[in-house]
Amino acid sequence: MYRVSRRHLILGGAAIAGVTALMTKPEDKSGPRTPYFLELQAALMRAGIATPTLVIDRTRLNANIDALLGHLPAGMGYRIVAKSLPSLGLIQHIRERTGTDRLMTFNQPMLSKLSIAIPDANQLLGKPLPVQAAKSYFELLPPDASASAGRIQWLIDTPERLAQYASLAREQNRTLDINVELDVGLHRGGFEPSAELSTVLQAIQNDPNLRLAGFMGYEPHIPALPTTLGWRDKALAGAWNKYKGALGQARDIFGADAVSGLTRNAAGSPTYRYYQDTEIANEISAGSCLVKPTHFDSELLEPHLPASFIATPVIKSLPTTRMPGLEFADGVKRAWDPNYNKTVFIYGGHWLADPVDPPGLEYNSTFGRSSNQEMLNGGPDLEISPDEFVFFRPHQSEAVFLQFGDIAIFEDGEIVGAWPVFPASA
Numbered sequence: 001m002y003r004v005s006r007r008h009l010i011l012g013g014a015a016i017a018g019v020t021a022l023m024t025k026p027e028d029k030s031g032p033r034t035p036y037f038l039e040l041q042a043a044l045m046r047a048g049i050a051t052p053t054l055v056i057d058r059t060r061l062n063a064n065i066d067a068l069l070g071h072l073p074a075g076m077g078y079r080i081v082a083k084s085l086p087s088l089g090l091i092q093h094i095r096e097r098t099g100t101d102r103l104m105t106f107n108q109p110m111l112s113k114l115s116i117a118i119p120d121a122n123q124l125l126g127k128p129l130p131v132q133a134a135k136s137y138f139e140l141l142p143p144d145a146s147a148s149a150g151r152i153q154w155l156i157d158t159p160e161r162l163a164q165y166a167s168l169a170r171e172q173n174r175t176l177d178i179n180v181e182l183d184v185g186l187h188r189g190g191f192e193p194s195a196e197l198s199t200v201l202q203a204i205q206n207d208p209n210l211r212l213a214g215f216m217g218y219e220p221h222i223p224a225l226p227t228t229l230g231w232r233d234k235a236l237a238g239a240w241n242k243y244k245g246a247l248g249q250a251r252d253i254f255g256a257d258a259v260s261g262l263t264r265n266a267a268g269s270p271t272y273r274y275y276q277d278t279e280i281a282n283e284i285s286a287g288s289c290l291v292k293p294t295h296f297d298s299e300l301l302e303p304h305l306p307a308s309f310i311a312t313p314v315i316k317s318l319p320t321t322r323m324p325g326l327e328f329a330d331g332v333k334r335a336w337d338p339n340y341n342k343t344v345f346i347y348g349g350h351w352l353a354d355p356v357d358p359p360g361l362e363y364n365s366t367f368g369r370s371s372n373q374e375m376l377n378g379g380p381d382l383e384i385s386p387d388e389f390v391f392f393r394p395h396q397s398e399a400v401f402l403q404f405g406d407i408a409i410f411e412d413g414e415i416v417g418a419w420p421v422f423p424a425s426a
């Protein structure tokens with residue numbers, strides 16, 4: 001005869017507890033709207049905005065700029081990462097507040113535009129451009145902007161690319177400023193301290209059309225490493241050792257005085273706060289942390305505030321959620337997950353962004369994403385009507401900011417202006 005033993009009961013109980021623990025009933029995340037977003041919504045409505053819009057809160061942006069500047073040690077320069085702040089007006093605002101004339105640029109169209117709009121800026125390429133793109137840059141530059149071409153640092157990652165730029169310099173009868181990309185651990189190309197690096201530095205010194213402008217060593221991988229067993233500290237020390245080694249090689253060839261005047265660029269938003277003196281780098285570049293998309297929600301960047309949001313009107317607000325063809329399961333789903341209770345369809349969607357207000361809104365993976373009218377679900381306390389706004393935080397700025405036309409500037413409770421964005425180009 002089958003008998004249920006104590007052991008069976010214990011094992012059975014543990015199994016049920018395990019399954020239940022795995023399937024914890026979701027908590028209701030809906031709740032009252034945040035006063036900040038209600039104020040922003042009222043401002044958008046007063047401004048007559050009724051399409052998906054990228055908003056920058058200029059007060060928060062300024063606080064982020066001040067947090068960055070306040071952290072920089074004496075003598076540390078700041079370079080604006082143009083691709084992460086892809087609007088001339090936005091860049092000019094940051095430039096005025098920081099007083100920097102340094103930009104980091106990542107593509108030829110943006111390089112050309114910035115050379116014309118801010119001719120006195122010093123632009124360092126953030127990635128090596130094919131030599132043909134550099135050639136097009138010179139060909140497209142209007143004659144009256146020619147002086148700004150002399151303020152560009154062309155990034156070089158291989159001996160072959162250096163040879164191509166040397167030919168271009170000869171062809172153009174110009175002296176090109178060369179910045180040498182260092183691999184300080186990211187392994188995205190560039191030079192480690194090596195005989196090859198010395199050969200390249202020597203080639204720059206021997207070429208009358210080339211001038212060594214500096215080095216760039218980017219290390220965003222470091223904060224992503226675990227702190228266990230000191231991995232992160234070791235990676236940072238390793239990166240700085242590589243940078244030091246490269247500078248030592250440059251000193252041997254160009255002399256200490258020449259090297260002390262070079263650009264020594266490092267960092268990005270995730271890492272600029274590691275730099276507390278100018279022993280290795282004498283400038284840091286950062287862009288994203290000034291608008292703080294969600295990918296930059298890190299411990300190191302806690303002093304920075306989210307300053308950019310996507311605002312989009314609600315088209316339809318429905319009291320229940322109904323799935324096409326699966327209506328029979330709607331009741332069970334709703335009983336299990338309160339966050340599935342209500343539905344809104346928004347104007348546009350499918351952005352690289354997370355909904356943040358009203359609280360608790362979520363995408364519906366079964367219904368799917370839509371760029372036309374995206375479905376979002378929320379809990380019983382979700383209160384939003386058509387024409388009111390849903391707010392999102394972008395994951396990143398460089399591509400997302402280009403999807404909405406002019407950026408709306410929010411300050412002192414009003415939309416006070418607009419910053420046109422660069423055309424989407426690579």
Ligand SMILES: Cc1ncc(COP(=O)(O)O)c(C=O)c1O
Pocket residue numbers: 081084104126127218267268269270285286287288289
């Ligand atoms: C070479 C380089 N420096 C700095 C940055 C930092 O940009 P951000 O501050 O926007 O992360 C980047 C970003 O891609 C980069 O490629």
